[in-house]
Amino acid sequence: MPFRDLVIDLDINTSARDPISTFFVPILKESKYYDVAVGYFSTAWIRDAAEGIVGIAGNGEDVDG
16 A cells, blocks of 8 residues: 555544554555664564564565665
């Protein structure tokens, strides 16, 4: 699904909605690259975002060759 077809709220109140399931998983599932600098993330975040991480892994291109 192209990004333009995703229905994503770009303003997410994290007190009311889960940003992992409402933003990160849908975006990662359709991405080829995820380029971000982070200072901290937990293994729980990886577990919760796993569906999106699997999607990006399957979509990715070999950047080394």
